[in-house]
Structure formats: structure tokens, C-alpha cells
Amino acid sequence: MSWTDERVELLKTMWAEGKSASQIAKELGSVTRNAVIGKVHRLGLSSRTGDASAAAPAAAETAAPAAAPEKAPEPAARVEPAPAPEPEPAAKPEPVAAKPAAAVPPPTSGVSIGVTPVALPGRRQIVPAGQPLPPQPSANEISPEALASVREVEKTARKLSLMELTERTCKWPIGDPATEEFWFCGLPSVAGKPYCEAHVSVAFQPMQARRDRRR
DNA sequence: CCCTGATTCGC
DNA sequence: GCGAATCAGG
Numbered sequence: 001m002s003w004t005d006e007r008v009e010l011l012k013t014m015w016a017e018g019k020s021a022s023q024i025a026k027e028l029g030s031v032t033r034n035a036v037i038g039k040v041h042r043l044g045l046s047s048r049t050g051d052a053s054a055a056a057p058a059a060a061e062t063a064a065p066a067a068a069p070e071k072a073p074e075p076a077a078r079v080e081p082a083p084a085p086e087p088e089p090a091a092k093p094e095p096v097a098a099k100p101a102a103a104v105p106p107p108t109s110g111v112s113i114g115v116t117p118v119a120l121p122g123r124r125q126i127v128p129a130g131q132p133l134p135p136q137p138s139a140n141e142i143s144p145e146a147l148a149s150v151r152e153v154e155k156t157a158r159k160l161s162l163m164e165l166t167e168r169t170c171k172w173p174i175g176d177p178a179t180e181e182f183w184f185c186g187l188p189s190v191a192g193k194p195y196c197e198a199h200v201s202v203a204f205q206p207m208q209a210r211r212d213r214r215r
Numbered sequence: 216c217c218c219t220g221a222t223t224c225g226c
Numbered sequence: 227g228c229g230a231a232t233c234a235g236g
Contacts, residue, residue, distance in 0.1 A: 020220085032230080034230060037219095037222095040220090041220095042228080
């Protein structure tokens with residue numbers, strides 16, 4: 001495929017929104033990030049001046065490709081890009097589940113039939129900061145053995161922050177989101193899944209096994 | 216290692 | 227004009 005007018009327009013838009021060359025390449029398809037960068041330069045919009053308002057959302061997109069604000073009205077042309085508000089997990093009142101909506105809860109689609117996601121840690125409802133924490137995966141949902149083995153694996157977690165998550169890192173939350181003791185597993189994720197081997201095994205369980213364990 | 220954008224240069 | 231290869235950096 002080549003640089004049709006529409007594709008160029010898309011490129012311009014996305015670039016202005018602050019998306020990375022690789023993201024743009026992925027969305028356009030049939031082009032590499034190199035091609036995108038090359039085009040960007042030839043178009044002379046490399047300095048990314050058009051509009052800095054959307055620069056921040058782009059970062060979050062790496063971890064949560066779900067939905068990002070497409071455009072925000074910018075009153076006046078800003079010369080300096082607005083500094084990106086850095087989401088500090090422990091400082092943010094919001095629960096983890098609010099942001100990586102696509103990351104934390106197990107995917108409801110793309111999962112093979114007969115397998116169902118189990119209750120996850122941070123995901124209940126909106127829990128105000130300072131409130132009692134949502135329980136970690138409870139023992140009645142996950143077998144003691146599996147739980148123990150996961151705890152072991154978690155000792156080797158990479159302890160990534162929200163911003164450090166990529167498509168290939170395990171997005172399982174570990175610890176208390178309201179404190180410094182919070183991070184994401186970060187170990188290599190299983191291809192196509194949001195979690196590493198260990199966490200996939202607790203997140204996705206055969207319906208049969210799960211039913212049998214219920215009280 | 217994962218990723219970023221910038222540059223070069225043969226096509 | 228195009229984009230792979232490469233560079234420089236986080």
C-alpha cells in the first residue's frame with residue numbers, strides 16, 4: 001500500500017495526537033514505524049508542534065489501548081507542549097481498575113470457550129482511597145497450590161509501574177494500590193494474553209474446576 | 216531487552 | 227518519494 005491522501009491525513013492526525021510512530025504504523029497497517037517516521041519527516045511535521053494537548057493520553061495507550069480521548073479543543077496554539085500529568089499509582093485516589101480497564105480485568109473476548117475469568121484483585125467497584133482494600137484473589141476461588149506458586153513467582157516480579165507496561169508484560173497488579181507497595185508483575189506475558197504464565201493460570205480457569213471449588 | 220525518534224542513502 | 231538500516235538515546 002502507499003501513502004494515499006487519507007492515510008496521510010490519518011498519519012497527520014495521529015502524529016498530532018502524540019501517538020508514537022510504531023503505534024501509527026500498527027494502526028495504518030502495511031507500513032513500518034520507519035516508514036511512518038520517514039513520512040513524518042518528509043511532511044515536515046517532525047517537531048510535533050501542531051497540538052500538544054493529546055500528547056499525554058498517548059502514553060497511557062501503550063498499557064490500555066482501549067479508548068483514548070481522540071481530540072481536545074485547544075484554545076490557543078501552545079508553543080511548549082503541556083507537561084504530561086504523571087499518574088502516580090500510590091498518589092492517585094482512583095482505584096487501579098479505573099485506568100488499565102483493559103489491562104486489569106481479564107479480557108471478556110478472545111478467550112477460548114469453556115474458560116472463564118475468575119474474580120480479580122483490584123477490580124470490584126470504585127473504592128475510595130484509604131478504604132479497606134479489595135481482597136487479593138481469594139483462596140476459595142484459587143487452589144492453595146496455585147496460589148502458593150503464584151506468590152513464589154511474584155517474588156521475581158519486575159515490579160513495573162503503570163507507565164512501564166507494554167503488550168508483552170504481565171499486567172497483574174500486586175500489592176496495595178493505595179500505598180507505595182504496589183506494582184504490576186511485569187514478567188513476560190503469554191502471547192495474546194495480558195498476563196504471564198503464572199497469572200494466566202489463576203486468571204483463566206476451566207469452568208468445571210471453578211464450579212467444583214465453590215462453596 | 217523493550218522502546219523512542221532521527222538520519223542516511225540506495226532504490 | 228520511499229523506507230530499511232542504522233544511529234542515538236531512555
